[in-house]
Amino acid sequence: MAHKICKNCGEFNSASAIYCCNCNSSLRDVKKREDAIDPIKFSGKAVGYNYSEEVTLGEWIIILILSAIPILNLIVLVLLAFVWNNTSINNFGKASLILVTIGILIYFLFG
Numbered sequence: 001m002a003h004k005i006c007k008n009c010g011e012f013n014s015a016s017a018i019y020c021c022n023c024n025s026s027l028r029d030v031k032k033r034e035d036a037i038d039p040i041k042f043s044g045k046a047v048g049y050n051y052s053e054e055v056t057l058g059e060w061i062i063i064l065i066l067s068a069i070p071i072l073n074l075i076v077l078v079l080l081a082f083v084w085n086n087t088s089i090n091n092f093g094k095a096s097l098i099l100v101t102i103g104i105l106i107y108f109l110f111g
Contacts, residue, residue: 004030055088063089066098074100 002015011022054065080093
């Protein structure tokens with residue numbers, strides 16, 4: 001199935017579209033794409049084509065080892081949450097920071 005992806009908002013449009021159906025940007029300079037799979041759409045934007053975002057087993061092992069080392073783990077979690085260029089890793093880092101903060105608060109309140 002041929003389609004055009006808007007450079008402005010990421011919306012998938014038909015191959016014959018001249019303007020984006022979402023933001024009305026011009027699609028004249030956008031090339032038609034033929035993909036073997038249909039795109040995964042999330043809130044109107046195209047996602048799912050960049051498979052390089054998958055976190056490898058080796059990356060997970062390194063992350064878990066570094067996050068197990070005291071003091072260094074806080075630095076690693078901040079880097080994972082706010083610097084790493086991967087949504088899954090960012091979410092893992094943010095969730096871990098929240099849990100660490102809750103743990104520290106409980107320790108000081110009841111310890």
